[in-house]
Amino acid sequence: MPLSLRSEAALADRLPHRAGVGLKLDHVSEILADKADMGFFEVHPENYMGAGGPPHHYLTAIRERYPLSLHGVGLSIGAAGPLDKAHLKRLRELLDRYQPQSFSEHLAWSTHDTGFLNDLLPLPYTQETLSLVAAHVSEVQERLGRAMLIENPSTYVAFSSSDMDEVDFLAELAARTGCGLLLDVNNVYVSATNHGYSPEAYLDRFPLHLVGEVHLAGHAVDADEAGAPLLIDTHDRAVTDAVWTLYERVIARAGPLPTLVEWDSELPDWPVLAAEAKRAETILNARREPCHGRRVAS
Structure with a gap:
């Protein structure tokens, strides 16, 4: 039996059904001083794999007051x-230390042999790739002792070898x-803009009962060689109105x-x-059942 979240309810209850933000050290002092009313905070675990120092001091203070998500x-x-066993060991130690409500990673690759590429690169959606990724996800979950979330990527190229679409790949x-x-x-x-398909149709097919967290971010608008719009997932600006509408x-x-x-x-x-x-919280509250209206204390 694969390690499992065991039920849709268990998956949904890992983090509060509220809005949160990525934690940046530039903001921590103000967050703590103001006792910010925030549902949860998220960090990249790779930034906290040292033994101590200011990052851990501030993350400990945040974790004492707020739910936490780690996004690898x-x-x-x-x-x-093969997966990097030393990285998995450090990750397990960090999860044991902070006991976050959620851990997630990207559907992507960034290593080749002993080299590390500073990017999240796309995959062909084939049965061979599915078997490989499934084996890696199962190994991660076994070593970490918990179920994880896998994020759909932003992509700029598509593979002619793909024999299934992204939604079916993720669901399987x-x-x-x-x-x-x-x-x-x-x-x-x-991705939908770059590849010319409907984001609404994609979302209407997405298995939302398996979603433990939603991400929103900003993107930049560029152009490809033919002058068609090319969107770049930059995380350096406000969420656009088009993305709010999809959300x-x-x-x-x-x-x-x-x-x-x-x-x-930026x-x-x-x-x-x-x-x-x-x-985001306003949109969530508009769809909240009266009996679920209790807010999580920060």
Whole structure:
């Protein structure tokens, strides 16, 4: 039996059904001083794999007051080679230390032999790839002693060798391994625009009962060689209106889900980022059942 979240309810209850933001050290002092009303915070575990120092001091203070999500970027879950055992060991130690409500990773690869590429690269959606990724997800879950969430990617190229679409790939991955899914709505919009398909149709087919967290972020608009729009998932600006509209579509169908606003570079002042989370919280509250209206104390 694969390690599993065991039920849709268990998956949904890992994080509060509220809005959160990515935690940046630039904002921590203000967050703690103001006792910010935030559903949860998320960090990249790779930034906290040292033994101590200011990052751990501040993350400990945040974890004492708020739920926490860890969102990995270094596992290279789709790589052809074996997983990095030393990285998994450090990750397990970090999870044991902070006991986050959620751990997630990307459907991507970033390693080749002994080299590490500073990017999250796409995969062909084939049965061979599915078997490889499923084996890696199962190994991660076994070593970490918990189920994980896998995020849909933003992509800029497609593989002619793919014999299934992304939604079917993710759904089958979850069925084989018992993992949950992280739905990044901005990634859906970026990929759909770049490849010329409907983001609404994609989201209408997405297995929302498997979603343990939603991501929202900003993107940049560029152009390809033919002058067609090319969207780049940059996480360096506010969420666009088009992505907010898609997010409302998701929440209208699924009900409230834990929702994170990502903003990783060109950081705004804390009130600007908090306002983005507040907009997501307003959408969540509009779909909240009266009996689920209790807020999580921060």
